[in-house]
């Protein structure tokens with residue numbers, strides 16, 4: 293009997309029929325026991341006197357590395373390197389988006405055009421760039437140039453830091469973590485953590501936060517904003533989610549990864565009648581474009597393209613035997629896909645110079661030939677339709693999803709175009725209808741019952757009247773479980789949250805996009821602080837971040853920028869800093885004192901839930917809000933219903 297390690301129903305069904313000669317991350321996770329020393333952060337590999345294992349005692353004293361580094365230093369260095377790694381990923385993503393915007397403005401990426409001029413003007417005004425009477429391309433050139441300067445700046449501040457509440461910025465200034473340039477902070481992190489450099493855990497971790505702020509309020513935030521400028525700011529859209537989205541009689545093309553530039557062009561080209569006729573000529577009824585991981589979130593948010601799921605579904609999707617091509621760009625792509633694809637007819641296509649995988653077909657993406665390359669890839673998939681060979685395990689169930697909750701739309705849905713604000717949300721929190729807000733985000737993970745902890749927490753949080761914002765593979769997990777629809781409020785939410793969702797017509801769990809889009813949550817938190825009535829800074833809000841199944845260095849970077857911004861964050865799984873009580877104390881208690889945020893690790897899902905609720909209730913108490921009691925609220929209903937919102941447009 294196959295014991296499934298995925299809580300995704302469709303994934304489990306396919307895995308149950310998996311041929312014995314095929315391995316997935318689930319089997320590999322069972323076989324691969326984590327190194328216990330590395331797992332708790334106590335392995336130092338930064339020079340060749342070691343690797344040193346900082347465990348146990350030597351003559352009754354703590355073991356030190358050959359250079360004399362103690363376990364606190366080693367653990368702190370390791371976690372700072374994780375933050376730097378994750379920030380590099382999202383930083384490069386932001387850089388690529390800024391370079392694309394510049395190319396579009398300069399007429400060097402002619403297949404693209406700027407879709408959201410309103411957003412372009414908004415970002416230009418934040419950057420003090422003149423907009424009046426100027427052509428969009430001229431404004432875009434200045435915006436791209438200003439943001440690109442954030443990477444190489446040596447002195448000064450990353451631009452979007454100014455979007456944080458003044459009190460939050462004051463804390464950053466006091467503790468010296470205002471980022472200068474994105475690249476500079478990452479390089480300094482690598483420098484500080486080499487042999488013979490910073491050996492003070494607190495100093496190391498403060499720099500880790502500086503890198504993280506450069507990521508959250510720099511590279512990631514610019515990525516989200518530029519993507520909206522180029523491809524449109526999301527508004528709610530209906531889509532489907534599940535491994536059951538593949539169609540027997542159509543060409544199934546999966547786009548997987550993170551940067552949406554190629555994916556957007558593929559979305560455009562598959563709608564071209566000529567390419568559909570070409571697919572028909574090969575016997576296919578059409579082209580079924582599907583997303584995977586965060587590329588799925590990007591194209592679902594803007595076009596309603598269906599998602600096959602998050603990280604742990606990528607291999608399983610190929611095992612349906614229905615995928616003509618899987619096209620990948622960067623981040624979270626399992627190299628295993630290359631070998632696995634050879635068991636079927638699937639073409640596995642890499643497209644980024646930065647992420648080549650042996651055995652894949654490599655078609656390098658160049659933005660000045662975007663349409664031509666997208667067409668080449670789609671035709672390859674179509675030509676492959678006639679080659680379907682090995683039968684896979686196909687299932688047909690799928691779940692409806694409402695995605696597309698950009699921070700702009702969330703503001704709009706609380707009052708319409710002219711009266712939109714975060715006042716109703718703040719009031720709902722003040723009245724006790726909404727107990728607090730949780731960002732339930734991050735990866736799914738085969739080390740646990742994959743997607744299962746996301747699903748458990750999502751339901752329990754909304755039952756407790758906590759509004760959930762979700763991104764990345766957490767959003768995919770909630771989508772595949774059927775929780776991203778308004779009806780989920782009627783079925784699962786507590787009485788206060790249900791009332792709010794009924795008035796607005798939104799799901800109790802809002803899909804905010806990909807993992808880089810966690811910055812939308814920062815923007816919302818800053819807007820809530822500016823609105824008044826709760827905390828004047830992000831810290832102190834009844835808000836918590838949870839990444840229950842995280843696996844990526846990007847998650848560590850994200851958790852750290854939320855902690856620095858004032859949000860207590862709880863990560864699931866074993867603690868990668870468990871070897872050092874001091875590092876654990878700094879991240880849990882000292883960061884909380886200094887920034888009102890924290891980053892802590894808790895493997896038990898029930899404990900994650902009670903910790904999150906405890907943070908929220910303590911914040912409510914400190915803000916002198918009425919004690920949360922389910923079903924009892926103060927004040928009148930303040931949220932506008934659908935009719936009132938339409939009238940205000």
Ligand code: MSK
Pocket residue numbers: 550585586602603623624733734735736763764765766806807808843844846847
């Ligand atoms: S894809 S970083 S597994 S959320 Fe953004 Fe999912 Fe985590 Fe990758």
